[in-house]
Amino acid sequence: MINIRTAPPSSSLESPVDHLNACHRRIEERLLTLERIGPHLRERAEEARAALQAVFWFFDSSGANHTADEEESFFPRFAARVSPEEQQFLNDLQMEHTKAESIYDQLKTHVGGMAMPPTESDQAIYIELAAALCAIYRQHIQNEDLRFPVIANRTLTNDDLDAIRQEMKQRRGL
Numbered sequence: 001m002i003n004i005r006t007a008p009p010s011s012s013l014e015s016p017v018d019h020l021n022a023c024h025r026r027i028e029e030r031l032l033t034l035e036r037i038g039p040h041l042r043e044r045a046e047e048a049r050a051a052l053q054a055v056f057w058f059f060d061s062s063g064a065n066h067t068a069d070e071e072e073s074f075f076p077r078f079a080a081r082v083s084p085e086e087q088q089f090l091n092d093l094q095m096e097h098t099k100a101e102s103i104y105d106q107l108k109t110h111v112g113g114m115a116m117p118p119t120e121s122d123q124a125i126y127i128e129l130a131a132a133l134c135a136i137y138r139q140h141i142q143n144e145d146l147r148f149p150v151i152a153n154r155t156l157t158n159d160d161l162d163a164i165r166q167e168m169k170q171r172r173g174l
């Protein structure tokens with residue numbers, strides 16, 4: 001059976017920076033699932049399709065909210081208080097979001113157009129796109145884990161954190 005780990009309960013939104021970190025761990029679980037599906041894509045096609053639907057559902061909901069948290073709630077509040085080097089780092093993160101989203105869209109489109117069961121060519125393209133997504137996203141998460149909390153802790157006021165918390169809840173309909 002293809003191992004799909006279920007997500008742990010969503011960590012509290014009361015601590016926005018910790019929530020980002022917890023979300024990274026959940027994203028990494030889905031990336032691992034995408035990799036694990038590759039070798040089984042053809043001979044366990046139905047199971048693989050169900051697993052992929054679950055992963056895509058996660059990225060389209062929680063993953064999209066996570067990116068919006070960073071781009072709409074955190075980055076703009078950092079803007080006035082970071083060094084030029086840090087600003088470049090944030091610009092790079094934003095660019096990585098765009099690249100990762102583009103590869104994700106290609107992967108999703110590819111999966112949507114695959115034969116059932118998938119052909120050898122379908123499988124090869126799937127493995128290539130999944131590997132590309134995993135590579136860029138894992139590096140991106142590593143970069144964020146390393147520097148994001150440091151920048152957030154230094155620059156954000158309690159009022160900022162209150163506002164971010166509120167926005168994150170609204171984004172999730174809470």
Ligand SMILES: [Fe+2]
Pocket residue numbers: 067070093097140144
């Ligand atoms: Fe990010």
Ligand SMILES: [Fe+2]
Pocket residue numbers: 020024066070141144
């Ligand atoms: Fe992130």
